[in-house]
Amino acid sequence: MENTEIARIFTEIADLLEIRGENPFRVRSYRNAGLIIEGLPVSLESIVERDEASLEDIPGIGKSIHEKIVEILKTGKCRFHQELLKEVSPGLLEVLKISGIGPKKVKLLADRLGIRSVDDLEKAAREHRLHELPGMGERSEQKILKAVEGYKTLRIASRRFRLSVAYPYARNYVEYLRAVPGIIDIEIAGSLRRWKDTIGDVDILVTCRKGAYVMKRFIEYPDVREVVARGETKSTVILKVGLQVDLRVLEKKSFGAALQYFTGSKSHNIAVRDRARRMGLKVSEYGVFDERTGRRVAGEKEEDVYRAVGLEWMAPELRENRGEIEAAESGRLPVLVEERDIKGDLHVHTTESDGANTLEEMVEAAIERGYEYIAVTDHSKAVGIAHGLDEKRLLKQIEDIERLNERLKDSGKRFRVLKGTEVDIRADGTLDLSPDILKRLDCVVAAVHSGFNMTGKKMTERIVKALGTGLVNILAHPTGRLIGTREPYEVDMEKVMSAAKKYGVFMELNSYPERLDLNDSYCMLARDKGILVSIATDSHGSLHLDHVIYGIHTARRGWLEKKDVLNTRSLSELLKLLRRS
Ligand SMILES: [Zn+2]
Ligand SMILES: [Zn+2]
Structure with missing residues (x-):
């Protein structure tokens, strides 16, 4: 199950x-x-x-x-x-x-x-x-x-699935199919390849040797609840969880064209086809053809499909018709941030508040990932249900972290634990911990955790006031959305980000699968305003550090490059950026 x-x-x-x-x-x-x-x-x-x-x-x-x-x-x-x-x-x-x-x-x-x-x-x-x-x-x-x-x-x-639900199902299915004898190429297409935050259904494309039992094996997958359609080149099943999966078997010569076509988005494909038409070409799922002679120009490789219409290949996350065609035409595509660029995590919890792992365990997991730093940001006292820390307990944690850093240094490890908090922004915009203690921290993450129903004007004032204290480094999960269960609260993000820029506050892209907050468009807004984005996991256990992948791909959908992301910086650069006056 x-x-x-x-x-x-x-x-x-x-x-x-x-x-x-x-x-x-x-x-x-x-x-x-x-x-x-x-x-x-x-x-x-x-x-x-x-x-x-x-x-x-x-x-x-x-x-x-x-x-x-x-x-x-x-x-x-x-x-x-x-x-x-x-x-x-x-x-x-x-x-x-x-x-x-x-x-x-x-x-x-x-x-x-x-x-x-x-x-x-x-x-x-x-x-x-x-x-x-x-x-x-x-x-x-x-x-x-x-x-x-x-x-x-x-x-x-809500018939759509969260990315973090669809992705593991699709990945396991693909692993299973990869082992079928005779399979040559296999790729996931559709909104999942573009890493959209919700997924309608999963498209898998394959090429295989003649006579391979691909379709048979596809519908025999143990997790299938219902076979909706079974054909020679296309079958559709519904998994027990309710997710629909389509499998298409393609000819090698049109695999690239099909991959391009089924990856979408629709509006991106329309723009590509219009462009092709003006060049006397026709783009379909079977290939790129000369409209006059019908001659095949490209189709086997996706790169060639784009090249045929005068464009550079572009990452699937960009394909939303938000300027990527123009950028690909003039060689100005962004060099998107990648997993290996990330040097640390600036939002993690420990057993001190509502996390599952101790400070030491979280640090060990971060070192194992090859990180240079993490910021420990347990909740503050207002979040009672999460056993949030008051000043006294935070002071004790600061000492624990200082001692741990000494030990790490003595053992020759190049890793630093940053002293932090996820301080609650109260309904009136004040912070839930005293300025004295906040000033002692390396990294103050601030967030709204209650009172979501106030008017947009009030919420904006509340957050702007908190940022204006000069004590905050990062605004966590800035819109408060929980995908599929809670809409973002009403807030004027344009005003919030202007204030963030003014007070030197960074925006978080919370990678927790239910959040993905900032979303892609707000990442673009942050970039346009010159605000660095912290791609953080909000881990409540060491396993959650892996969620960073969802944040990275969301950032890529927002066109973010390495330089736009706060935690791609080395420790010394980061510490400079986190310094508050
Ligand atoms: Zn939070
Ligand atoms: Zn948190």
Whole structure:
């Protein structure tokens, strides 16, 4: 069973408990477990097979969650979850997703009006039956109808998968197919090759020797739930997790053209085709052809397809028709940042707040990755649920880090642990720790973690005020979005970035798979304003350091080069940049 399915069960338990009015800490522990499991880079199944006890090394996985994971892996379901579902109707889980309707209201709607689903709710609102309820009037009925409409649109959008979910599935599938005898070339195309933050379906392209059993092996993949179509050159399956995967078998001579075509984006391809037409050429998934004579000009290699229309080959992340054609024409394509350029991570948590690994373990993992530095940025006290640090505990951590740095130096390691914090930006824009202690730190990361519902004007003022203290180095997850579950809060990023530039604050691109915040367009805005971006993982465990890959590709979608990224700098350069007046 895949992590996403297990994660879904825990998220539903959290929702069901919430509807029942359970203790918020209990609810939170299930909800966190869901998020954590979904973000894990390895499958729970393999962890349990290897060493079941190590489950509890994962942040946020305590004993009770541990037992349920094992139960789900063994039996395919969780008894506790099933019992809750008997008690609370599953349609109410959907009602809970309507904005403005909290768990208490869901319970009220169910008990008083017998509402069991979103459709029931919509009907009741149209029939003006809601205003019989305490605290509801005609205006709330209108609001609910609007919210139901919004929910229905979002539900269509949420059929897409997060990059971090689709990517491991696709990679495993490709590894499996690569081993099929007779396969020659194999590539992932589509939005996944462009590393979009959400993925509709996965396209895999192959060439193979005649008579290879590629299609047969494709549909036999153990994770397939349903074979939608099976043909000689194209088949489609749905995986158990719900993800659609298409496989196309191509002729060698058109592999490059097909790769270009199926990578997209649509608007990029339209621009390429228009350009070709003006040159008397026709570009299709089969190749590039002379329009007059029908002669094939290119097709086997993707580079040749671009060259045929007078363009340099460009990285898939750029192919969104945002100026890449013009840049490729004039040899001004950006030299995009790469994984090997990253020298350290400026946002990681330890067991002091809500991380799973100790300071020493995080440092060891970072050294193993070949990093030169990390900044330890545990939460501050306002984030009580994450066991945030007050001044006294932070002071103690500062001393621990100083001692650790001494030890590292003595052992001849070229690695530095930066003293940091992820200080909470309070609702009024003040910081959650005293200036005295913030001044003692190497790297102050600041972030909003609550009060998301204020107006855009208020939120912008709040953040700008925090940046204006002169105590902040980096603004973490600047828009607060959680992909597929929480929209960004309302904020004027143009104003926030202008303030950041003025006060010497850097922007974070948080690589945590649910966040990817800044997104690609805001990366471009940061670059245009001359603000360096910190590609950080917000790791809550040493395994999460690998998430940096999602941040790097998002940065590449935002056209960022090595020079645009803060943590490509050497330690000494970085320390200079982090110096606050
Ligand atoms: Zn945070
Ligand atoms: Zn964090």
